[in-house]
Amino acid sequence: MNIAFITPTFYIAPAGGIKLQALMWKQGLEKFGHQVTLIDSWKGYVWTDFDLFFIFGYGGNLKTIVEALSKITDNIVLAPIIDTNYSVSLFRMAAKYLKCSTLRLHSVYNDLYEVRNKIRLFYARSAYEMKYLTDGLGISDNKIIVLPLSCRIKVPVKMPPKESFCFHVSLLVNPGKNVKRLIEAAVKYDFKLVLAGTLRNKEEEHLLLSWIRNHENIKYVGFLSEDELLVYYLRAKVFALPSTYEGVGMVALEAAACGCNIVLTKNGGPKEYYDNHVYLVNPYDVDEIGTAVVHAMNNNDYQPCLMEHIKRNYSFEICSQKLNATITNIKQTCIES
Template sequence: MVIAFVISETFSIYSFNGIRIQAETWAEALMKKGHKVIKVNPWDKHNWEEYDIIHIVGPCEFLLQFTSSLVSKNKNIVFSPIIDTIQPKWKYKLVSYWGCSKLRLSCYNHDVRLAMKNIKQIYVRSQYEADYVHICYSVPLSKIEIVPLSYRISPCLHYPQKENFCLHVSILTSERKNVLRLIKAAIKYKFKLILAGSIDSEEKFRPIDQLIKKHNNISYLGKVSEEQLIELYSRAKVFALPSINEGVGMVALEAAVYGCNIVITEIGGPKEYYNNKAYIVNPFDIDDIGKKIELALADDNQQPSLMEYIQNEYSLDTCTKKLITSYNKIVSC
């Protein structure tokens, strides 16, 4: 097959962007399986009729206009919307009706609703995301398919020797990562917490840094390399991701592949990936976070069965095969 991947130019602003990485991971995996992949550049001319599949990944401000023009040339348009909202579905649905095409008044959600008639298949990463597409955009279930994300690192072949600490990796100053509550849980319940990752503002990091400096059981390593990250995954008994808002939580998935017990937010789709083998927490409750991490640190039964489950269900090969199977169905219709 010849597959075109389309993303918004917005995703080129930062070197690390989850949506672009998702599209690139799929593209590379498809090419390894013998398919031709075109990463669409708007400056190039394209023979749209020649593509077997045109896959739009992530929010695109031009979605409605693009698909409306494209559908007359090629009807095999698929879309991965990437919905990470925590807004109630009724609000999300209401906003999708805010617009008037005749007056050229619109918003992104309204454009998505109108564009759905031009799209053959919607790919989501979880049932949580599928419910938003189905309920908020009135998309039939037959047009929605769950294609989970894969972990992106080489899997651990043997269950590693673990140390009794909790690991967290993220952009630590991002409010949605909920790092302050995680730190407060470590202070109250006195477990060892190691933090790694980047910060986007010294001012935002200051209250985090002040707490770290006052408590010997909490340490911050800064931004780490891929090799250092894998070494941390291998050593940590627990990985905690008590986010307020999270799409999949790839770092937790990777940590599980390296034998970490997982403590994950109850909000959104991430908990679906663990087959009831993770500790689920209310991210707004410091006591729930602390108690669940304590339980996970004492738990010798969650692993290595979780590690084996994640490696089998969410390898790049497994997830790419699901995508290819769906593509083939569309092309054969």
């Protein structure tokens, strides 16, 4: 199929979950012979040349894009990538009522609700995210495909010995990543913590350094290339992702594939991926985070079983096959109709 990949919002960060998901799925589909075009708003396209329009994320120009495309095709699918700290009931209220048509005011939630009937299929990354679609937007189960994300890391056959430190990578001062409490746990429980990731400006850099202060057991190593990131995954004994909310947490999946013990938030969808082979924590409890990291540093309750679980279920090859099967089914349905 000739497939257009579209993001309704502009992403300025060099990396991010939505961009990575789209790029991985592009690579996977191309291996099965599909042609995938990353749509650039500065270019012109013959839209009728595309067999399928695949939108990643919501917000931005989603409503405008879907309404325009729906005039020429029924083949619009959406991976909304819902990462929110709203409960399903609050999400439902925001989706249905957070707007004012008279003043032409709208919200990202209501835009998603308004276009839901123009979307052929929705892709959710977890059963947790699926609940926001079924109970939050009123979408029927038969219009939703739960397709987990794959681990993009190529793990070497020979693993180096683990070192006694906890690793974390994210958009570091984003409140949802909960790095401040992770740092407080490292200070209180005196474990070595290595932080990596994006700081978007000097203010964020100063804020992170104010959290770290002069504690010698905590180090920020900057934004890492993929090769550098792999080195830290392989070296670290523990990877911690105690987010206050999280959709999947691809970095934790990658770290687990590299043999890290995982300390993971109880909130959101990530825990579905690990088959109870992680240390779950209340992200608002510094003591729970700290004691879990210390225990994970000194024990191997779940590795290497966790590595094998990820290899069996979330390899790039396996997840790409599942994605291709859904696209092939769409193609077959189009032919039959």
